[in-house]
Amino acid sequence: MFAKNKPTKRIDLPENHWVELQHLSKGTKDVLKSSVTKIFNKFDSKMMDGKMDDVEFSPDFVEKIQEIEYQKLAAAIRAWSAEEEVTVENIKELDDEPxxxxxxEVNNMNELSEEEEKN
Known part of the structure; x- marks a missing residue:
């Protein structure tokens, strides 16, 4: 019933590190979706007005999308082998591969099944 009660998944990372991942709750997913929606709202209105030439994907746009991704990972990591606390700032410090x-894995764990997509 609760995302926090679903089984976690541990994955091994390079250099003998690991993370334990948990499923995201509906509330967390809703907050993330809302953040993405706000970013795309202004682009959608320009598309509706036929002003696609005015739409630019600025560095600010990319930065906002990345920030949402960092928030998603911070919410999904239940524990890790690093000594530091799991925070958005520490997620930003990870190397590319881990x-x-x-x-x-977080995206795979939180994908909707075909049944959920139909509803």
């Missing part, structure tokens, strides 16, 4: 491994 970051991508964690992100891929």
């Amino acid at each position: 970051y991508e491994l964690i992100l891929k």
Whole structure:
């Protein structure tokens, strides 16, 4: 019933590190979706007005999307082998390889099944 009660998944990372991942709750997913929606709202309005030439993906846009991704990982990591606390700032400090491994697994764990997509 609660995301925190679902089984966690431990994945091994390079250099004998590991993370324990948990499923994201509906509330966390809703907050993340809301953040993404706010970013795309201004682009959607320009598309509706036929002003696609005015749409630019600025560095600020990319930064906001990345920040949402960091928040998602921070919420999904229940524990890790690093001595530091799991925070958005510490997620930003990860190397590319462990970051991508964690992100891929978090996305896989939180995908909607075909049944959930239909509803």
